Amino acid sequence: MKKLGILVINCMIIFVLTGCWSRIEINDITIVTATAIDKMNDGKIRVSLQVAIPKQLGPVGAGGSVGSNGSTVVISETGESMMDAIRRLQEKLPRRIFFSHNRILIIGEKAAKDGVYQILDYISRVREARMRSFILFSKGEAASILRLTPVIERYSSEAIREEEKSGVGAKIMIKDFFNMLTTEGISPVAAEVAIRSEEKGRNSSKQTAAIIGSAVFRKDKLVGWINDKDTRGVLWIRNEMEKGNITVSIPKEKGGGKISVELKKGRTKVKPILVQSKVKMNVNIQAQVEVFENSSKLDLGNPKVLQYVQTLLEKDVEKRCELALFKAQKQYHTDIFGFGNAVYRSHPKAWKEQHKNKWTEEFPNLEVSVNPHVSIVRTGLSIKSPEMKD
Numbered sequence: 001m002k003k004l005g006i007l008v009i010n011c012m013i014i015f016v017l018t019g020c021w022s023r024i025e026i027n028d029i030t031i032v033t034a035t036a037i038d039k040m041n042d043g044k045i046r047v048s049l050q051v052a053i054p055k056q057l058g059p060v061g062a063g064g065s066v067g068s069n070g071s072t073v074v075i076s077e078t079g080e081s082m083m084d085a086i087r088r089l090q091e092k093l094p095r096r097i098f099f100s101h102n103r104i105l106i107i108g109e110k111a112a113k114d115g116v117y118q119i120l121d122y123i124s125r126v127r128e129a130r131m132r133s134f135i136l137f138s139k140g141e142a143a144s145i146l147r148l149t150p151v152i153e154r155y156s157s158e159a160i161r162e163e164e165k166s167g168v169g170a171k172i173m174i175k176d177f178f179n180m181l182t183t184e185g186i187s188p189v190a191a192e193v194a195i196r197s198e199e200k201g202r203n204s205s206k207q208t209a210a211i212i213g214s215a216v217f218r219k220d221k222l223v224g225w226i227n228d229k230d231t232r233g234v235l236w237i238r239n240e241m242e243k244g245n246i247t248v249s250i251p252k253e254k255g256g257g258k259i260s261v262e263l264k265k266g267r268t269k270v271k272p273i274l275v276q277s278k279v280k281m282n283v284n285i286q287a288q289v290e291v292f293e294n295s296s297k298l299d300l301g302n303p304k305v306l307q308y309v310q311t312l313l314e315k316d317v318e319k320r321c322e323l324a325l326f327k328a329q330k331q332y333h334t335d336i337f338g339f340g341n342a343v344y345r346s347h348p349k350a351w352k353e354q355h356k357n358k359w360t361e362e363f364p365n366l367e368v369s370v371n372p373h374v375s376i377v378r379t380g381l382s383i384k385s386p387e388m389k390d
Contacts, residue, residue: 026054027095028095028096029095029096029097029098030049030051030052030093030095030096030097030098031051031052031054031098031101032049032050032051032052032097032098032099032101032102033050033051033052033072033101033102033103033155033157033158034049034050034102034103034104034105034106034146034155034156034157034160035047035048035049035050035099035102035104035105035106036048036049036050036105036106036107036108036142036143036145036146037082037105037106037107037108037111037119037142038108038110038111038141038142038143039108039110039111039114040078044078044079044080044085045078045079045080045081045082045084045085045111045118045119046076046077046078046085046143047076047077047078047079047082047085047086047089048074048075048076048142048143048146049074049075049076049089049097050072050073050074050146050155050156050157051072051073051074051075051093052071052072052101052155053071053072053073071154071155072154072155072156072157074143074146074147075089075092075093076089076143077089077092081118081122082118082119082122082123083122086122098128099126099128099129099130100128100130101130102129102130102133103130103133103134103157103158103160103161104133104134104135104136104157104160104161104164105123105133105134105135105136105174106135106136106137106138106142106145106146106160106193107119107135107136107137107138107142108137108138108140108141108142108143109137109138109139109140109222111142112137112215112217112221112222113221113222114221115219115220115221116220116221116222117181117220120174120177120178120181120220123174124178129174130174131173131174131175131178132173132174132175133173133174134160134161134164134171134172134173134174134191135172135173135174135176135177135190136160136164136190136191136192136193136211136215137190137191137192137193137215137222138192138193138194139192139194139225144195145160145193145194145195145209148195148207148208148209149206150208150209151206151208156209159208159209160193160209160211163209163210163211164191164211166243167242167243167244168211168243169191169192169211169212169213169214169228169231170189170190170191170214170231170234170235170240171191171240171242172188172189172190172191177190181219181220183338183341184340184341184344184351184356185335185338185339185340185341185342185343185344185351185356185359186335186336186337186338186340186341187216187217187218187219187334187335187336188217188220188336189214189215189216189217189234189336190214190215190217191211191213191214191215192211192212192213192214192215192225193209193210193211193212194209194210194211194212195207195208195209195210196208196209196210196212211228212227212228213225213226213227213228213230213231214226214230214231214234216327216328216332216334216336217334217336218332218333218334223332223334224327224331224332226324226327229320229323230320230323230324230327231324232244232320232324233320233321233322233323233324233325234324234328234336234337236266236268236285236317236320236321236324236372237268237270237283237321237324237325237337237370238268238336238337238338239266239267239268239269239270241263241266241268241287242263242266243262243263244262244263245260245261245262245263245292246260246261246263246289246313246316246317247259247260247261247293248309248312248313248316250296250297250298250312254296254297254298255296255297255298256296256297257294257295257296257297257298258293258295258296259291259293259294259295259296259298259309259312260291260292260293260294261289261290261291261292261313261376262289262290262292263287263288263289264288264289264290264377264378265287265288266285266286266287266288267285267286267287268283268284268285268286269283269284270282270283270284270337270338270339270342271284271342271346272339272342272343272346272347274343274347274350277350277354279339279343279355279362279366279367280366280367280368280369281339281342281366281367281368281369282369282371283321283368283369283370283371284371284373285317285321285370285371285372285373286373286375287313287317287372287373287374287375288374288375288377289313289374289375289376289377290376290377290378290379290380291376291378291379291380292380294379300376300379301379306376306379309376310374310375310376313374313376314372314373314374317370317372317374318370318372321370321372322370325337325368325370329363329364329365329366330364333360333363333364334363335359335363339363339366339368340355340356340359340363343355344356
């Protein structure tokens with residue numbers, strides 16, 4: 001009798017739990033692959049969506065082709081708010097807008113300067129929003145970048161996403177940006193994406209999207225831009241340098257030429273030091289590199305020569321960091337490195353009582369010591385340049 005009762009209960013559960021109540025059919029949705037946000041002169045927000053055309057998303061040769069923009073279309077609409085613009089977009093589409101496949105979010109300069117809280121507030125509340133999507137910023141109009149035709153990838157959002165994943169710039173996701181906005185002692189920074197013209201032929205050129213630097217924020221408002229070289233310094237200090245090349249010039253008195261190395265492993269430790277209520281910051285960088293090119297006359301098999309080259313590399317890293325520090329401290333007055341957060345984690349009481357409320361005034365005059373240590377771990381199959389061989 002007991003077994004019969006259990007069987008009846010199980011049957012009832014099976015009938016109640018159908019398993020299909022929340023299903024979403026692909027034929028009923030508009031798949032968003034990228035989003036661009038711009039602010040208009042009248043104060044309204046324009047939302048542009050790059051949406052996939054289902055019949056063009058099959059394998060290459062079965063509809064669409066590599067480099068073709070026929071697999072996506074960009075639609076735009078303006079509104080008083082993000083939600084209003086999205087509602088107006090939905091009225092244009094026969095299918096429900098679906099954000100779960102959104103790869104990137106690009107915000108234009110005007111919208112970023114006015115503050116991104118309103119934009120990110122809406123995104124954080126959308127159930128389907130992907131917080132692991134990359135966030136980028138552009139000078140001028142963001143929507144125009146979505147309309148570009150990439151060279152290799154099928155649509156522009158995928159090309160930008162792959163460039164972000166490769167680590168050529170600041171690799172910041174929406175969740176990372178949120179974290180910087182809500183964490184004490186750090187201001188947001190994110191990649192800058194721009195339209196770049198490439199020569200296609202003698203009398204023609206092709207426009208593609210490229211990551212060329214970083215956008216710098218004070219709280220939620222954009223305050224300026226830094227170029228690719230300065231961004232490398234930011235990544236070194238923030239312990240986010242994953243890939244990169246360093247090229248140093250050899251002085252003419254030592255034969256001239258250049259030596260290029262590739263980063264294999266890098267690590268940065270930031271240590272705040274409190275001396276009589278004054279903060280000093282030590283930035284210790286450890287890097288392992290491999291030589292990939294040597295056009296100089298130096299013999300890298302000589303330990304003294306190797307040490308000399310390592311010193312040149314260390315000076316290059318130090319210079320990049322100093323350029324980034326100058327921009328952040330003297331030009332933009334915003335702590336994009338997280339030095340304040342380092343003080344908070346190491347000395348929470350001192351941060352709360354002495355530095356938190358006046359960090360904006362302290363940061364521009366903060367004494368920062370950058371100590372790079374670069375080790376050449378491999379010199380390749382040849383330790384001498386071809387010019388030195390008999």
